[in-house]
Amino acid sequence: MHHNGTQNNDDCKPLGSLTIPHLKDGVLVHVPALHEGWVQTRCYLFYTPPPQQESDGSFLLGAKENWLDTMEFFCQDLEWLLHLEHYRFWSQIVFDQAAMDMVLSFLQDSYPFYMISEFPCDEEMWKMYQNIHRLIFLIINRLATHTESKTDYMTPKLLGELIYNNYIFTIPVLIDLCLIYGQENRQQLMKIINTVFEVQPQYQCDLAKSIGYFTQALLGVGMRLDVPLQSAAEVPTRLKSTKNRLTVETLTDLINHVLDSAISISSLLDIYPPACAAFHQQLFELRIVSFYENTIPELYHKLEVLVNRDTTQELYKKLKTKLEMTRVELLKAFRDMLSSSINDMLVKKDNLSPAEVKAIVDDYVSVLSDCLGDKRFVRDYHKKYPLDQDLDMLAQLCPEMDKLKSDYLLEAALACFDTPPIRKKSERERAAIRPVSPPSQEPEEEAKATKQKVSGVRLDSLITQVKDILPHLGDGFVERCLQYYDYVSDAVVNGVLEGQLPPELQVLDYTLPRIPPEDDGTNEGHGLSLEQEEDDELDKIDYTKSHRGKRKGPYRDLRQMMKDKSHREEFRDLYARLGVVESVDDVYDDEYDDTYDHLDVSVEDEGDLERRPFVVPRVLRQKDDSESSDEEAEVEEDDVDESGPPRDQFVPNPEEIRARAEQRRLARTSHKPKSRDVIGQPKGHGQEKQVTINRSNKTAHKSTRGNHNRRVGAQRKRQQGMVA
Template sequence: MSDKKVNFVNPDCLPVEHVTLTVDNAGVVRQIPALDPYWVEDRLLIVYEKPPLDSVMVFGAVDTWRASMTLYLDNLKWLLSLEHHRFWSVVIYHPKCMDALVSFLQESNPPYMPPYENTEVQTLYGDIRKYIFIVFSRLITNKESKTEWMTKEHMSALIYNKFVFTIPILWDLCLEYGVDNKQHMSRLMASVFTLQPQYETDAKTALAFVTEAFKYIILQVNKDYDSDEPPNLPETFNGFSEIHRPGNSKHNDKLTFNILQDLIIHLLDTAMTLRLFLEVYPKSVKVFRETNFVNSIVQMYEYGIPMLYTKLKEVGDRRSTGYPAAERHIAMARGELVDMFREVLAHYKNAIFSGQDNVSLYVEQYLSAMMDALSERLFMRDYNACYPVHEDIEMLRQAYPEIDTVKTDFILQAIYSNLYDEYSTNQDAMTNGHYGSSSDSDSDSDSDSELESEVENTDNKIPDHLKQESLITEVRDILPHLGDGFILKCLEHYGFDSAKVINRIFEDNLDLCLKDIDPSLPIIPEDPLDKQFLETGVARLNVFDGDEFDVMVRDDVDLSRIHDGKKKSKYADLKDVLADKSEVRNMGDFYSKYSLVCDDSMYSDEYDDSYDAMATPAPVSDNTDMRRPFVTPRALRGRQDGDYEESSEESSEEEEEAQQPSSSSRNRMDFCVNPEEVRARREAAWQARRGKGHRPPPTPKSTDVTGKPKGQGQEKEVLNNRDRKEKHKSSRANHNRRSGAQWKRSQGMMPS
């Protein structure tokens, strides 16, 4: 028999996966790795069992359970007492070790269930729960001492490849310990996902499975078991064709109360587990976003929760003890779904308020999650009742002023329109299709039928012309590039729900029948002839059908525009047209407002307005006045010789200007000469005088020696410049140094 009581020796402090221990077995010395099946003891490890229920209590059942679970507790204590390498060897290589640990997570009492009434049972259960948590905490500890430790790389491969931790195990740990050990669970989850990032990929696969499970629950509660027709679900819900019933179930099995209880418990357990997973490990929001799990939450809340209440009334018995528990569990599942969405948004808000990098990215992700949730009105109404959205958006606006106001206004408008909708006013907050809680089943069924009929009438009501235009305007204000005809088609398809239409267009998630329509389609008015043909069955084929004078389709024809016979023209010829000044006289009233028109009797060409701007009136003309005689203004009389004299320079300029043709003829009756023209003429004269007898400077010679690039040929002038430079280069710069040195030596300036 081998001696397994060998002390662990690691003087070099090597990781445990590189340590080899020496074992002396009957004189035979062996080298055995520290992690090896050799160190596994032959010990019976039993699995955990649920305690007996009080309702089906059998004599001696509690004592039997206590004895069995005491042995289970001793096994846990023994496992924790092992050395580091023996502990890991048992966990990895013992065939029943992980089954024993996981059995407790599968059979434990979840938080939504009441504690056990028996004090002894509850005490023993609490001890087992404590040691299970310690075992899993030790499984993520890679270093216990200087000599007993394991590299993180080896540990990450070990826990992943040996299935020590899996996503179901992690989720069960969250459900069992996430309520009262949130801080320690956060460190545990962060360590696992940091050690092995591959768990994020597994989490995506697990969320995809949960999505299918939600769809299966919706299918079960919406299916009509008396017919082979598919469930009457909206077109927005996809994926039902991929769901298959279990192989051992019959197609005609009806939904019973026990099956309904299982569906409710499964929904509650899954919702609470995912909510706690988000709470203890907020970074998992990234996985939820990548799998678009928010849509699954909203759809489950919209199409699953109300039907669970309905099916509970159909197959349940109010007098049974299980009915109140099932009703309470549905309410808890509703709260967990709402809180799950709250945790998703809380991750984005915490990142924004903490001032992390890429704040704009978190703001966009927050708004995107809100837009996804707006696809169904029931969920958003209940969420807003629990957590007012306008308060969160107001805080976001203060923390990030550059937030997209179009999206925030659209979100608030959609929520408010949902709150004050006729459908929502008939129910209290957080009703979810569960109308009333009265004990009288008849009154409940009557109120349910009345509300259902009211909702049906509201949904099927076709809006009038004015309301239709207002809905089109509401959509066009946010999406101005769309045509009115395309918006009307979308409104008709989605039951005249403008918020739903805007959300679908933003998400690019329109149905196939709408994607083929031109987005710029205008509204095409209805042809009255088509309506007449449908009413009478008579098709009229005429080029004037439907015009403004068609008495067959119009009752308000303008008879003043209809003339019988030849109509006499007002004017006989063009001369009469030109002679008619009635239009000119009519314009006098219009221009009189601007004081631009006056009567002929008030206008006089001889009126002197020289003194109109002065305060004193103009002097009255009198022949006895001995002042200077009246002189005609110079601007109004012709030019005469001797009126004025100019200098010789100005006269010469005028002569030159007279000889040259002027670019623009100047009116001699102008009051004064344009100064610009005077300056231009003087400049031209000065330039002309300056050019007399003046020789322009010679054109500088080109000294270009560079020329064109090599291979393209050179001009003759460049070649001449090169020869000239080569010939005269000794006369300047640093050339002719030999003759200069000889002259210096001759003068004794430098030794020879």
């Protein structure tokens, strides 16, 4: 049906009740404005991604020209659709499915904002892409508009029915719009999506159902990496058979899928904040925490194992950057979901009772408390969104908040750090540690003086803070960035992630290692840092005397060490000089006769001092000798028979001592060893006395060895009647 007249809507009727007059077989009839008769048959072209460049930057022969020609016809179809009259436009969209498929083809195959850098470097192709990008957004904007003018409009209810029943807008389409237009056309896109949800409330139900698909996407990645899950019932059956070997291509697809899912959730929550309540109602925050804590580290591990090689360094850096973007987007999504109830409370604070405010605050604290076991996530979240600031704000909004619980929450968050987090200093504290410049300094010198170099433990801590978020960066590169940003770690992270580093930092190698500065003597008089003192102490250690492993001593056991008398030789010369020993060759002789050594019969040498006369002790004297004179004693000594034993001998002969000791030893070894038999004869044949004694001794001394509680256990069993 072709209209050969003009639209006449002087009564300003909406599209649903408007009729258009036209001639049919010479008869003027009125046809509804929204009718399939107004559809024009047309062969559409669909959007296709641009061809990729070769390694030298060129394209395959004819690929670029073919794509430009095809997209030129595609743009003509878009412009034709866009310039249709209001009733013809909606009739074409509603009754011609191919027209809507043409529009959706661009949303499905275009570049999201985080991958736009991968578009081929060609000016003609980029201009064509930008033109298509603009035309599609104009068509989307027209599809979400129920009033174009006073004569071209429809009721919001009719718009909601058209876009919902004909699948013009779906939750996946809205997410694609967020990924493609969320950065450049944020405000207008927010208006479009808000209109869609307002004119059709059923989209809220579809949004709640779509959360389950996001959950399956995250759990599916974990199953692909064999990450243990909390419940196997949470994973669809089609995702459970994932034992295939992981390759570089598969890992690349997984990382791209994870990044796309994270940015899709984050962008939807950013463009349409009411969606946060739906995610929060299903506790999707805990899904994010579990994925962040378990799956993300496994992706890093697989990336290091499979891709971190000399031949794939470019791919390694690209994938690692995508993982870091994923972490940032997941933290942002968690933040939006968690704070949605707090934001609503701030808007409706005057209409809420204190009990309702306290319930919202308690819910906020409860979700954070459930995350305390996931230390990686809590550490990163606290760095990006400090918990102490949130808790202080909540304490001001709700004075009835449990102070003990909030303090515990903050302490548990700080405990997730290996080292205590560095608190941001106030201006007064920074001024206290900042060296004061002389008044005569120039402004440039004064600015340089305020930027003092941070070193030692403080610098290491700042580098660690940056590398916790961006672990692929080298320590040296991070240090240079910290110097540029006045040692503010958050500024460095934002500059790297947003690609806003200054030119002097962009030319550096991102994996630049850190080279410690050499000591040029400038630290003299200022003391040494902790690292320098430790290095000095280590330098003093003589590593040549160190021993690795178990050292073997010169002695096999204590007995061998006690028998070693070599130390005597070390002091023999000293004792000889002091007169303690007579000579080095003085060796004890067992054949020496010391019978009369107790008498003073030594020959006085020349120069000997006068000795005291020898006197026999009173105890050793005999009664007959005690009253005799010295002369009688001398006579008796002369009459003594040398063959017999001396009369006053009290020192035994060493030969006799050794002989008696040998006899005792032979007597001991000749005895039969003591029997320790506890088995004895079979039962009923009687037992020897020694066997009975051995059994008693074994039972009495059983506690001195392992398993000594068997006797106690046996007694307990007997008391309870368990053993007959």
